[in-house]
Amino acid sequence: MALIVYISKRVIERVDPSIQPMFLVSCIGHVLLLIAFTIMPMIHFRSMQAATIQTIRIQSLGGGGPESVELELPELNVPETIKSPEPIPQDSPKKVEDKKEEKKSVKEEKKIEEVKKETKKEKKKEDSKKQEKPKPKEKSVEQKIKERLESLDQKKWMDASQYEKDSKKTPASDKEIKGAAFSSSKGKGVSGGPGLGGLSSSAETEGDFPYSWYLVSLQNKVKLAWDQPKESVHNRFAHVKFDLTEDGSISNVQIAQSSGSSTFDESVIKAVKEANPAPPLPREFPFSSLTVTIIFELE
Amino acid sequence: MRYLYIITFLFLHNFSAMLYSAQQVEIKITKRADERLTVISTNFILQQVPNDAAANIKIFINDLNYSGHFIVSSNNAAIDQASHVDPKINSLNINAWSQFKEDIVVKGLLKKEGQNLILDGYAFDRATGRLVLGNRYSTDLNSSRKLMHLFANELIMTLTGYSGINLQKLVYAKQNGQNKEIFVCDADGYNEVQLTRDQTLILSPHANPKTRELLYTTYKTGFPVIMLHNVNTGKRKVLARFPGLNVSAAFSPDGSKVAMVLSKDGNPDVYIMSINGSDLQRLTNSKSIDESPVFSPDGRKIAFVSSRGGSAQVYEMDLATKKTTRLTTQGSYNTSPDWSPDGRKIAYTHVIKNRGQIFVLDRSTLEIESIVEGEDPAWAMNSRHLAYMGYKNGRKQIFVIDVVTKISRQITQSNQNSLTPAWFL
Numbered sequence: 142m143a144l145i146v147y148i149s150k151r152v153i154e155r156v157d158p159s160i161q162p163m164f165l166v167s168c169i170g171h172v173l174l175l176i177a178f179t180i181m182p183m184i185h186f187r188s189m190q191a192a193t194i195q196t197i198r199i200q201s202l203g204g205g206g207p208e209s210v211e212l213e214l215p216e217l218n219v220p221e222t223i224k225s226p227e228p229i230p231q232d233s234p235k236k237v238e239d240k241k242e243e244k245k246s247v248k249e250e251k252k253i254e255e256v257k258k259e260t261k262k263e264k265k266k267e268d269s270k271k272q273e274k275p276k277p278k279e280k281s282v283e284q285k286i287k288e289r290l291e292s293l294d295q296k297k298w299m300d301a302s303q304y305e306k307d308s309k310k311t312p313a314s315d316k317e318i319k320g321a322a323f324s325s326s327k328g329k330g331v332s333g334g335p336g337l338g339g340l341s342s343s344a345e346t347e348g349d350f351p352y353s354w355y356l357v358s359l360q361n362k363v364k365l366a367w368d369q370p371k372e373s374v375h376n377r378f379a380h381v382k383f384d385l386t387e388d389g390s391i392s393n394v395q396i397a398q399s400s401g402s403s404t405f406d407e408s409v410i411k412a413v414k415e416a417n418p419a420p421p422l423p424r425e426f427p428f429s430s431l432t433v434t435i436i437f438e439l440e
Numbered sequence: 441m442r443y444l445y446i447i448t449f450l451f452l453h454n455f456s457a458m459l460y461s462a463q464q465v466e467i468k469i470t471k472r473a474d475e476r477l478t479v480i481s482t483n484f485i486l487q488q489v490p491n492d493a494a495a496n497i498k499i500f501i502n503d504l505n506y507s508g509h510f511i512v513s514s515n516n517a518a519i520d521q522a523s524h525v526d527p528k529i530n531s532l533n534i535n536a537w538s539q540f541k542e543d544i545v546v547k548g549l550l551k552k553e554g555q556n557l558i559l560d561g562y563a564f565d566r567a568t569g570r571l572v573l574g575n576r577y578s579t580d581l582n583s584s585r586k587l588m589h590l591f592a593n594e595l596i597m598t599l600t601g602y603s604g605i606n607l608q609k610l611v612y613a614k615q616n617g618q619n620k621e622i623f624v625c626d627a628d629g630y631n632e633v634q635l636t637r638d639q640t641l642i643l644s645p646h647a648n649p650k651t652r653e654l655l656y657t658t659y660k661t662g663f664p665v666i667m668l669h670n671v672n673t674g675k676r677k678v679l680a681r682f683p684g685l686n687v688s689a690a691f692s693p694d695g696s697k698v699a700m701v702l703s704k705d706g707n708p709d710v711y712i713m714s715i716n717g718s719d720l721q722r723l724t725n726s727k728s729i730d731e732s733p734v735f736s737p738d739g740r741k742i743a744f745v746s747s748r749g750g751s752a753q754v755y756e757m758d759l760a761t762k763k764t765t766r767l768t769t770q771g772s773y774n775t776s777p778d779w780s781p782d783g784r785k786i787a788y789t790h791v792i793k794n795r796g797q798i799f800v801l802d803r804s805t806l807e808i809e810s811i812v813e814g815e816d817p818a819w820a821m822n823s824r825h826l827a828y829m830g831y832k833n834g835r836k837q838i839f840v841i842d843v844v845t846k847i848s849r850q851i852t853q854s855n856q857n858s859l860t861p862a863w864f865l
Binding site for chain 1: 464465467468475476477509543544565567568570571572573597599600601784802805807844
């Protein structure tokens with residue numbers, strides 16, 4: 142507090158004596174608070190990254206007497222680079238990176254930029270820069286190899302998105318198109334397109350969360366907990382929205398788009414709640430939470 | 441000027457909010473067949489490791505396969521070729537793996553350092569090369585199996601959120617001539633150790649979920665008594681020695697109470713008692729036989745079997761209100777219930793024509809699902825795997841099954857009968 146008052150006095154003296162002191166105090170206070178809020182979670186991240194030694198004690202049986210083996214698990218920081226996504230099929234991950242960069246440049250604030258450098262975001266930045274450099278070389282190689290796949294997958298993706306739009310109108314034709322999305326998706330993983338088998342990520346968000354394996358796991362767990370209602374339902378879709386934290390705990394479960402049937406809606410809410418805790422968020426995911434919308438479809 | 445400050449301030453506020461607000465993702469679910477993650481396990485790199493190292497990798501792959509979460513491809517020529525192109529252990533060259541369809545690539549380096557074995561285990565997202573898991577595990581030279589189980593458990597947890605069962609143990613009664621003794625082994629059947637040498641009949645072991653204590657019924661004194669056995673210290677204590685039957689003892693989840701079946705007041709009824717032998721309380725008082733009590737994971741209820749309705753069925757009792765509810769309705773002989781640690785399911789044995797079939801009952805919907813032929817189901821800590829007694833070549837053996845995929849694994853390979861498994865720390 143004394144620091145704030147001191148700084149504001151100096152500012153008033155030197156810069157603009159007409160500023161009301163209390164206003165300046167509040168401004169500086171807020172900025173400091175803001176910085177504190179910005180830095181603290183990042184420090185948390187760094188501490189998680191740092192090599193910590195967990196000791197796991199496993200006791201072995203030895204004819205009744207106590208015996209124990211201590212296993213030390215230092216978490217390895219990954220030396221060298223973790224290869225960044227190749228820019229092959231569609232550009233979605235790149236686009237997102239670019240957007241982030243734009244945001245950063247528009248919102249230039251020196252202090253915050255400094256802080257940001259400490260975070261994993263920095264990694265991402267670097268990655269994206271690395272990505273940009275080798276792009277022209279790799280493109281030619283990679284694209285030749287995967288061109289066909291890409292075009293095929295894009296078509297199917299179009300089909301799949303089209304399907305989502307048309308689904309309410311023509312439910313009869315769903316299964317075939319869905320099947321296509323289902324089969325094409327597997328190998329592609331992150332790159333966008335249909336996303337994953339049996340689930341499709343929406344176009345504008347897919348790049349934000351490039352961990353396809355995580356979505357498969359999450360989907361499996363929720364699916365397992367879902368008891369499909371047996372009564373016939375007019376609308377076969379229900380959208381549920383919820384928040385996930387780092388440790389996989391689920392909160393704020395709510396219907397984002399009702400099916401119109403309370404039994405169906407209840408069944409999907411129950412499924413998501415029973416899937417709690419979900420798998421912990423990927424270690425490298427730079428955010429502390431994730432909002433997920435799941436669209437449940439009755440067969 | 442003032443407004444400029446205010447605008448800047450609001451701007452900053454929004455910006456920080458954007459930084460830490462949740463990212464969004466949308467997924468779609470239909471109730472189709474369970475789709476498992478696919479995993480490539482490369483051959484681990486070995487450095488000065490004893491001969492049995494190659495076998496160790498199989499332990500790891502088995503753990504993943506039997507978890508029911510993954511489809512594991514391993515050890516074929518294409519994988520070896522890709523590993524050759526991409527020899528670095530701590531990164532993934534995605535070009536080398538572009539021909540594959542699997543979700544995850546696992547790499548490992550096993551080496552000997554002094555008297556220790558060290559495993560550096562890595563898992564990568566095959567499509568993006570991102571690191572999923574990277575840990576170092578170390579143990580003494582004789583515990584190489586544990587090293588593999590540890591890595592498998594961590595990988596299962598990271599990828600699925602389920603705890604792996606590979607470091608748990610199984611305790612069971614095994615025939616030894618005319619007698620039955622208590623044995624314990626690893627979750628994959630290795631390292632079997634005999635715990636009792638009473639040279640008599642010992643039945644139905646049950647383990648405290650948090651300590652290394654066992655309850656079982658032994659005929660050592662000529663008639664059945666309930667014994668509390670601390671495996672760490674080897675100390676044993678008779679917990680119940682009432683006239684008649686003293687059987688079917690089960691720990692409460694916090695280990696402070698014991699549910700059991702006594703016939704001291706006539707026909708067999710369910711009782712609970714504190715672990716130090718005090719506060720004996722009679723729970724059921726019917727003229728029919730009541731047996732096989734087991735606590736719910738919150739400790740507030742017990743499930744038990746009663747023939748009060750004319751046939752043996754599974755009931756539950758609320759311990760506070762003593763209100764009793766019948767849970768099973770099908771068949772004429774349902775027995776040996778076990779409550780899943782997440783509280784949602786009860787597994788039991790459904791007997792038809794002298795053959796047991798394991799069923800799982802959904803506690804909230806009361807729907808039942810047939811799992812596998814066998815008896816005496818016992819839930820693992822992950823509420824997904826069941827240990828049970830099944831038949832192989834006419835012998836009773838212990839198996840473990842994943843109730844979701846129904847992938848089953850034979851645990852005991854003995855030429856003696858093994859039965860009544862329970863999970864153990």
